[in-house]
Amino acid sequence: xxxxxxxxxxxxxxxxxxxxxxCVYETRDTTYYLFWYKQPPSGELVFLIRRNSFDEQNEIxxxxxxxxxxxxxxxxxxxTASQVVDSAVYFCALGRSNDYKLSFGAxxxxxxRA
Amino acid sequence: xxxxxxxxxxxxxxxxxxxTVTCSxxxxxxxxxxxxxxxxxxxxxxxxxxxxxxxxKGDVPEGYKVSRKEKRNFPLILESPSPNQTSLYFCxxxxxxxxxxxxxxxxTRLTVT
Numbered sequence: 001x002x003x004x005x006x007x008x009x010x011x012x013x014x015x016x017x018x019x020x021x022x023c024v025y026e027t028r029d030t031t032y033y034l035f036w037y038k039q040p041p042s043g044e045l046v047f048l049i050r051r052n053s054f055d056e057q058n059e060i061x062x063x064x065x066x067x068x069x070x071x072x073x074x075x076x077x078x079x080t081a082s083q084v085v086d087s088a089v090y091f092c093a094l095g096r097s098n099d100y101k102l103s104f105g106a107x108x109x110x111x112x113r114a
Numbered sequence: 115x116x117x118x119x120x121x122x123x124x125x126x127x128x129x130x131x132x133x134t135v136t137c138s139x140x141x142x143x144x145x146x147x148x149x150x151x152x153x154x155x156x157x158x159x160x161x162x163x164x165x166x167x168x169x170x171k172g173d174v175p176e177g178y179k180v181s182r183k184e185k186r187n188f189p190l191i192l193e194s195p196s197p198n199q200t201s202l203y204f205c206x207x208x209x210x211x212x213x214x215x216x217x218x219x220x221x222t223r224l225t226v227t
Contacts, residue, residue, distance in 0.1 A: 006156075100164060103159070104149075
């Protein structure tokens with residue numbers, strides 16, 4: 001069985017602080033995919049990033065960065081210099097390659113205060 | 115505009131009254147999926163479909179049915195809804211396997227009394 005754990009339920013920061021969201025996953029598959037999604041207060045789900053299990057390169061996109069470490073089964077997400085618009089629920093997800101099931105973590109609610 | 119649409123967006127119904135939530139995509143996507151979102155549980159996959167007439171169970175399929183008669187549509191059917199199916203439902207589609215981005219619909223908030 002596969003599982004995604006986002007241990008942080010809620011994080012509150014002041015604008016311009018950095019915030020790191022933890023994601024730990026469990027799977028027996030050798031090929032799998034990891035995702036991050038953002039759900040702002042308006043409710044829609046916004047795709048942020050996808051990583052396959054063979055690509056351990058870290059990635060940076062503007063103020064967002066991701067750290068994938070297979071050795072610790074983690075795919076952490078950092079928002080640098082947070083802004084109020086970053087306030088949202090963030091979900092980490094794990095996709096299997098052989099049956100196309102997708103498992104989400106419980107989500108982390110990030111509140112950025114002005 | 116490329117999009118996934120769901121109808122209705124909000125629904126209040128009573129226990130046992132059959133209902134269907136429609137999902138349609140205009141991107142000619144192969145893969146479609148249904149999820150439910152509950153507080154503290156994140157999103158959980160109900161059913162998914164890799165193509166027309168091909169569907170499979172996700173993690174929480176009990177109490178739900180789906181069909182995929184056309185590529186663009188993937189309705190979610192609750193034959194006899196119960197209060198524990200009160201939830202926020204999302205439909206999603208993507209061009210194929212996980213190398214493609216998954217697009218989500220706006221969500222359907224269902225309340226079963």
